Amino acid sequence: MKTDDEVKDFILNGYREYVPHVSIDCAIFGYHEQQLKLLLIKLKFIDGWCLPGGYIKRTETLVEAANRIVMERTGIGNLFLQQFKTFGDPNRARINEFDEELWFKATGVKVSKDNWLIDQTISIGFYAITDFSKAEPQPDMMSEKCKWFDIDNLPKLEFDHEEMVKEALHTMRVQLYHYPIGYNMLPEKFTLTEIHALYETLLGKKLDISNFPKKLIALGLLKKLDEKRSIGPHRSPHLYMFDKEKYNMAIKEGVVLS
Amino acid sequence: MKTDDEVKDFILNGYREYVPHVSIDCAIFGYHEQQLKLLLIKLKFIDGWCLPGGYIKRTETLVEAANRIVMERTGIGNLFLQQFKTFGDPNRARINEFDEELWFKATGVKVSKDNWLIDQTISIGFYAITDFSKAEPQPDMMSEKCKWFDIDNLPKLEFDHEEMVKEALHTMRVQLYHYPIGYNMLPEKFTLTEIHALYETLLGKKLDISNFPKKLIALGLLKKLDEKRSIGPHRSPHLYMFDKEKYNMAIKEGVVLS
DNA sequence: CCTTCATTTTGTAAATTTCACTAAATAGGA
DNA sequence: TCCTATTTAGTGAAATTTACAAAATGAAGG
Numbered sequence: 001m002k003t004d005d006e007v008k009d010f011i012l013n014g015y016r017e018y019v020p021h022v023s024i025d026c027a028i029f030g031y032h033e034q035q036l037k038l039l040l041i042k043l044k045f046i047d048g049w050c051l052p053g054g055y056i057k058r059t060e061t062l063v064e065a066a067n068r069i070v071m072e073r074t075g076i077g078n079l080f081l082q083q084f085k086t087f088g089d090p091n092r093a094r095i096n097e098f099d100e101e102l103w104f105k106a107t108g109v110k111v112s113k114d115n116w117l118i119d120q121t122i123s124i125g126f127y128a129i130t131d132f133s134k135a136e137p138q139p140d141m142m143s144e145k146c147k148w149f150d151i152d153n154l155p156k157l158e159f160d161h162e163e164m165v166k167e168a169l170h171t172m173r174v175q176l177y178h179y180p181i182g183y184n185m186l187p188e189k190f191t192l193t194e195i196h197a198l199y200e201t202l203l204g205k206k207l208d209i210s211n212f213p214k215k216l217i218a219l220g221l222l223k224k225l226d227e228k229r230s231i232g233p234h235r236s237p238h239l240y241m242f243d244k245e246k247y248n249m250a251i252k253e254g255v256v257l258s
Numbered sequence: 259m260k261t262d263d264e265v266k267d268f269i270l271n272g273y274r275e276y277v278p279h280v281s282i283d284c285a286i287f288g289y290h291e292q293q294l295k296l297l298l299i300k301l302k303f304i305d306g307w308c309l310p311g312g313y314i315k316r317t318e319t320l321v322e323a324a325n326r327i328v329m330e331r332t333g334i335g336n337l338f339l340q341q342f343k344t345f346g347d348p349n350r351a352r353i354n355e356f357d358e359e360l361w362f363k364a365t366g367v368k369v370s371k372d373n374w375l376i377d378q379t380i381s382i383g384f385y386a387i388t389d390f391s392k393a394e395p396q397p398d399m400m401s402e403k404c405k406w407f408d409i410d411n412l413p414k415l416e417f418d419h420e421e422m423v424k425e426a427l428h429t430m431r432v433q434l435y436h437y438p439i440g441y442n443m444l445p446e447k448f449t450l451t452e453i454h455a456l457y458e459t460l461l462g463k464k465l466d467i468s469n470f471p472k473k474l475i476a477l478g479l480l481k482k483l484d485e486k487r488s489i490g491p492h493r494s495p496h497l498y499m500f501d502k503e504k505y506n507m508a509i510k511e512g513v514v515l516s
Numbered sequence: 517c518c519t520t521c522a523t524t525t526t527g528t529a530a531a532t533t534t535c536a537c538t539a540a541a542t543a544g545g546a
Numbered sequence: 547t548c549c550t551a552t553t554t555a556g557t558g559a560a561a562t563t564t565a566c567a568a569a570a571t572g573a574a575g576g
Contacts, residue, residue, distance in 0.1 A: 019346075019380065020278070020279055021278055022279055022280055022346075058348060058378055059348055060348065061347050062344065062345075062346040065346075085341060086320065086344045086382050087320075088277075088280075088314065088319065088320040088323075089320075090316060090317055090318065120277055120316055122280050122314070122320075122382075124344050192554080193553085193554075208533080208535080209554095210535085210555080210556075210557095211532090213555095228541095230542085231542085231553080232542080232543070232544085232552090232553095233543035233544050233545095233552070233553095234541075234542055234543080234552050234553040234554075235542055235552080235553050235554045235555080236541065236542065236553095236554085237553080237554055237555090238554085238555085449523085450523080450524075451522080451523070451524095466564070466565065467524090468524085468525075468526085468566085468567095469563080469565080486572095486573095488573075489522080489523090489573085490521095490573080490574070490575095491520070491521075491522095491573065491574040491575060492520085492521055492522040492523070492573065492574080493522060493523045493524075494522095494523085494573060495522080495523055495524080496523085496524080
């Protein structure tokens, strides 16, 4: 949605192209220098921060929709998005608090109370993790701001999005043991210390340094390279990279890390 | 829905009481004598077996809806239902194959192609496990038959319900290591052999008998009673029961069995 | 009272994980 | 050139967990 006309058409006639009553919300985690971050947006017509979300086109699968939504809202694409839970409490969206004035000011469209967007909505939660330094978020027409926040210093979130973040974090941490999700957060070639720090940050706890890489290597996921990296007056660490083939298999079929 | 009139009203005006475009489908696993079973229904207006499913009332939470749906369709209540995945492929429901004739014959209502029930639907999957001998399934108005099937001898299922069963089974087995789901499938007091057989059946693999109880007891989940059960000309096994308090905590917060 | 047999416990070897410690590598500075 | 601070990487003993086998238990029936 780039133009005012497109926004207007979406609000008035969107129910033809999109499935009403169902939305997708995405918890995009970002990793940078041992800090876990979360991408939040501030919509024009909602007074507070929330997860980037949107509606599903009638021709899309859920994952396709989730990817498009993140791309539209934030400019970040090509994520490995994972469903974590669907939220449907009748009170979750707090339709009662719908503010006609605010919507008009933000969109220039008179939205009546029987508009398809104002009805009860059930939301499917997706999460992804990405290297946040690679992705500079860019808000679109509907969103005013789009920003990374430290995971342990989030602002108050709208609707039931705090619960969503909690669930997303929990699912991400469980799945970290079953899928090699770390791929996108690291440079192509990385050291054991880097991947170790990544996993500790994502899990939010200490991991044994000497055993941890062994498992990844034993599974064939990690390949040791002949190169080293120079890090000043210290021993140079070896560089590693993922075995693309084994990695893709593991993403598809799952492995057991722990 | 007990009467024809109620069915008719549901078909024609249900969108007022229920959230359109979203449904719930439930994989109800049953355990009996070391066999894992699945509850399937045969709807009047669909030519084949499928998971019991239904729509969500605008006043219900998702779990409440899932419980009501299972109760209405099968007569089985009070289940510990767990969400496992939401399905939204645009082709999953195969609306094109909608058979007006069959619907009319089954319900006595002329259903047009623009009826709310015929539109694209996204379905939220729930699963539960129950002691199948306790629950005699009873089909309702809309369902013709309702029957338990051995898990490794299922009939061909409609829509995407085969994939749903696969996912439900997978989630159930993963969660079995993190939550003591076995509660409802056993009598209040049970022997080690019984709970051991239960876990082996649910997981579909062998578990070591000598190490298995140690974990449950070490976690404090299991209490040894002073009673024994008489089983003929053999050593009488001790009876155990779950520690209700620890059990509830484990259900809420999760534990690690393996 | 002795046999039978499923239950339950015990024992032990193998495998795995944990943890502390040591060795190796590096480049700047003495 | 050699020493030092610092970080990576490997080693092996100790602790724990798992796998498997065998023995002990005890209730009923002959």
